[in-house]
Amino acid sequence: MKLENRCVVPASRDTTWDLMMDLPRVAPCVPGLSELESDGAGCFRGTLQAQAGPMRVNLTGTVRITAQDSDRGEARFLLEAADRRLGGSVKTTLDLRMNPTDDGQTELTIATDTAFMGALGTLGQPIIRRKAAATVEEFARNLAGLVERSG
Amino acid sequence: MPQRINLKVNGEEREVEAPARRLLVDLLRYDLGLTGTKEGCSVGVCGACTVLVDGEMVASCITLAASVDGSEVTTIEGLAHDGRLHPVQQAFIDYGGFQCGICTPGQVMAAKALLDENPRPTEEEIRDWMMGNLCRCTGYYKILESVVAAMGSSSANSSSADREGQSS
Amino acid sequence: MIDFEFHQATDLDHAFALMSDYGDDSRLMSGGTALVLQMKQRFSQPGHVIGLRRIPGLDSIEETEDGNVRIGALCSQRQVENHPLVLERLPLVAEAYRHVATPRIRNMATVGGGLAHGDPNQDPPPALIALGASVELSSANGVRRILPAEDLFVDYFETDVRPGEIVTGLVAPPAAEGAGTAYMKFLPRTADDYATVSVAAVLTPDEEGKCGDVRIALGSVGLTPIRARAAEEALRGQPLTEKNIRAAVATVPDAVDPLDDHRGSADYKREMAEVFARRAIIQAMANSSRV
Ligand SMILES: Cc1cc2nc3c(=O)[nH]c(=O)nc-3n(C[C@H](O)[C@H](O)[C@H](O)COP(=O)(O)OP(=O)(O)OC[C@H]3O[C@@H](n4cnc5c(N)ncnc54)[C@H](O)[C@@H]3O)c2cc1C
Numbered sequence: 001m002k003l004e005n006r007c008v009v010p011a012s013r014d015t016t017w018d019l020m021m022d023l024p025r026v027a028p029c030v031p032g033l034s035e036l037e038s039d040g041a042g043c044f045r046g047t048l049q050a051q052a053g054p055m056r057v058n059l060t061g062t063v064r065i066t067a068q069d070s071d072r073g074e075a076r077f078l079l080e081a082a083d084r085r086l087g088g089s090v091k092t093t094l095d096l097r098m099n100p101t102d103d104g105q106t107e108l109t110i111a112t113d114t115a116f117m118g119a120l121g122t123l124g125q126p127i128i129r130r131k132a133a134a135t136v137e138e139f140a141r142n143l144a145g146l147v148e149r150s151g
Numbered sequence: 152m153p154q155r156i157n158l159k160v161n162g163e164e165r166e167v168e169a170p171a172r173r174l175l176v177d178l179l180r181y182d183l184g185l186t187g188t189k190e191g192c193s194v195g196v197c198g199a200c201t202v203l204v205d206g207e208m209v210a211s212c213i214t215l216a217a218s219v220d221g222s223e224v225t226t227i228e229g230l231a232h233d234g235r236l237h238p239v240q241q242a243f244i245d246y247g248g249f250q251c252g253i254c255t256p257g258q259v260m261a262a263k264a265l266l267d268e269n270p271r272p273t274e275e276e277i278r279d280w281m282m283g284n285l286c287r288c289t290g291y292y293k294i295l296e297s298v299v300a301a302m303g304s305s306s307a308n309s310s311s312a313d314r315e316g317q318s319s
Numbered sequence: 320m321i322d323f324e325f326h327q328a329t330d331l332d333h334a335f336a337l338m339s340d341y342g343d344d345s346r347l348m349s350g351g352t353a354l355v356l357q358m359k360q361r362f363s364q365p366g367h368v369i370g371l372r373r374i375p376g377l378d379s380i381e382e383t384e385d386g387n388v389r390i391g392a393l394c395s396q397r398q399v400e401n402h403p404l405v406l407e408r409l410p411l412v413a414e415a416y417r418h419v420a421t422p423r424i425r426n427m428a429t430v431g432g433g434l435a436h437g438d439p440n441q442d443p444p445p446a447l448i449a450l451g452a453s454v455e456l457s458s459a460n461g462v463r464r465i466l467p468a469e470d471l472f473v474d475y476f477e478t479d480v481r482p483g484e485i486v487t488g489l490v491a492p493p494a495a496e497g498a499g500t501a502y503m504k505f506l507p508r509t510a511d512d513y514a515t516v517s518v519a520a521v522l523t524p525d526e527e528g529k530c531g532d533v534r535i536a537l538g539s540v541g542l543t544p545i546r547a548r549a550a551e552e553a554l555r556g557q558p559l560t561e562k563n564i565r566a567a568v569a570t571v572p573d574a575v576d577p578l579d580d581h582r583g584s585a586d587y588k589r590e591m592a593e594v595f596a597r598r599a600i601i602q603a604m605a606n607s608s609r610v
Pocket residue numbers: 194195196346347348349350351352353354355356371392418419420421424427428429430431432433434435436440441442443480484485486487511512513514
């Protein structure tokens with residue numbers, strides 16, 4: 001399933017880039033994400049809690065940056081996570097694109113391509129889309145807050 | 152965690168030790184060997200798994216056996232008495248209310264529940280009630296006819312022979 | 320289904336004690352029609368299931384001192400649709416429950432479980448919202464909270480039933496003198512399906528045949544049931560002409576926010592919401608003793 005969501009970050013592209021590449025720093029902005037730990041080799045382990053309809057998921061897994069191009073402001077992440085209890089897993093390729101806006105802010109595009117396996121595959125896509133859009137909105141608000149706090 | 156589940160099934164006290172996740176349909180079929188009750192959709196839609204719990208019809212595929220501990224359960228096996236079929240069963244035979252038969256135990260149990268509660272339902276009431284019992288074979292008309300016929304006989308509690316010639 | 324422990328609560332206090340013992344790892348079960356399916360589909364994997372069905376005293380339907388009807392949370396949905404008091408005083412409620420699934424499901428499913436389920440495709444919520452019904456929530460030590468049905472539904476399958484609370488009842492006021500009510504369920508597929516769109520309307524014409532109070536609520540058109548406030552506003556005080564009704568329901572597509580699914584695209588449901596809102600209003604007028 002492919003999703004694309006956009007938000008505006010109130011910071012220059014360079015600042016946004018530095019922030020987004022520093023996963024432990026942006027991690028608290030991701031709704032439901034906890035315990036992001038580095039393995040020291042560019043891979044992070046964490047747990048994401050989310051609710052979509054009747055399903056409450058607890059995804060534990062890894063995220064790593066697989067490609068980055070700071071000149072173009074593009075980066076690719078690979079996320080692999082599973083919910084042991086539900087018996088389902090996801091594999092997501094996440095592409096970030098950062099474009100400067102006319103007023104010196106940054107438009108952040110988050111495009112994901114996700115494969116759902118096991119029980120997670122039975123949940124309706126329309127509701128996942130709806131929830132993903134809401135999550136990106138919340139992420140954007142949190143990110144804006146973080147940018148402001150770090151001045 | 153296995154727990155003891157006591158049920159009075161077709162008039163007989165039964166005790167089964169089963170995990171809490173055991174569904175009533177599985178307890179009946181696999182623990183008690185009462186395979187008359189069928190499982191179709193497994194999600195409460197088709198009615199194949201219909202049984203009566205304390206006289207009320209339920210979908211046994213979405214009923215936890217542990218939740219009905221202590222209840223009376225009636226299945227298709229419990230309808231015939233002394234070698235005589237229940238009037239609803241007999242009517243399904245006489246009026247061609249089934250073909251492959253997979254839906255039939257559920258149809259018969261549903262029809263029995265209806266007639267127990269409302270001995271003289273209108274045709275519309277029968278349709279409304281039986282709506283939740285799906286059948287891929289008969290096209291439903293014969294089922295409806297069977298229930299109407301059973302209604303004629305169960306109040307009188309007559310044998311099938313008395314009803315010959317009543318169909319048209 | 321993964322295994323769990325089943326605890327049959329013998330009374331409310333027992334249920335509250337079990338809830339505090341097992342907290343997050345437990346789910347309440349009344350009829351089980353929704354919960355068992357969720358567990359079978361592995362959507363929900365509680366370690367403990369607390370059965371409420373045997374709790375005494377929660378399965379009656381009675382008139383309250385102020386003329387409302389109180390329905391205990393453990394009443395089966397069939398009990399509601401057939402109860403003489405409900406048929407007489409709350410025909411809209413009887414009608415809405417009668418549209419739920421099949422008689423077999425309504426035998427099993429309860430009023431409280433249905434409310435706590437929070438699926439926006441359910442039939443009773445729009446009717447309860449249009450009537451201005453309230454939900455009674457109880458927690459340990461006799462604490463009670465009364466919540467308008469409208470505020471119960473907060474998101475897709477999410478309600479404002481808080482941890483430690485049990486839905487213990489539903490209180491619904493009969494529609495006002497002279498009011499007409501209607502529930503319309505649009506079912507293009509099969510008669511036992513969930514609605515593609517559903518609309519409940521409660522409309523009280525005044526003595527001159529103008530629209531007095533009106534409440535319209537819709538199901539299956541968003542993440543929760545949705546009240547068509549703009550349409551109500553547009554209609555209130557107006558003569559009940561076809562033109563005014565059409566103008567009022569023209570606001571409905573903007574009020575709803577349906578999901579695409581196998582019952583129809585979001586656009587289709589948006590259009591049908593307008594059509595069925597109009598039909599529900601006309602039906603409510605026809606059912607009023609004043610028009
Ligand atoms: C085949 C099928 C078809 C259906 N079709 C329709 C339809 O056409 N229209 C429609 O409206 N609905 C339909 N439904 C849904 C039905 O309305 C719900 O399943 C039912 O209302 C749930 O009630 P219950 O008592 O079985 O709840 P349960 O399954 O016991 O519980 C539902 C939820 O509420 C919680 N809960 C239960 N009781 C309480 C309580 N007293 N206090 C707090 N929380 C509680 C549970 O933890 C669970 O989360 C259908 C269901 C099935 C299985």
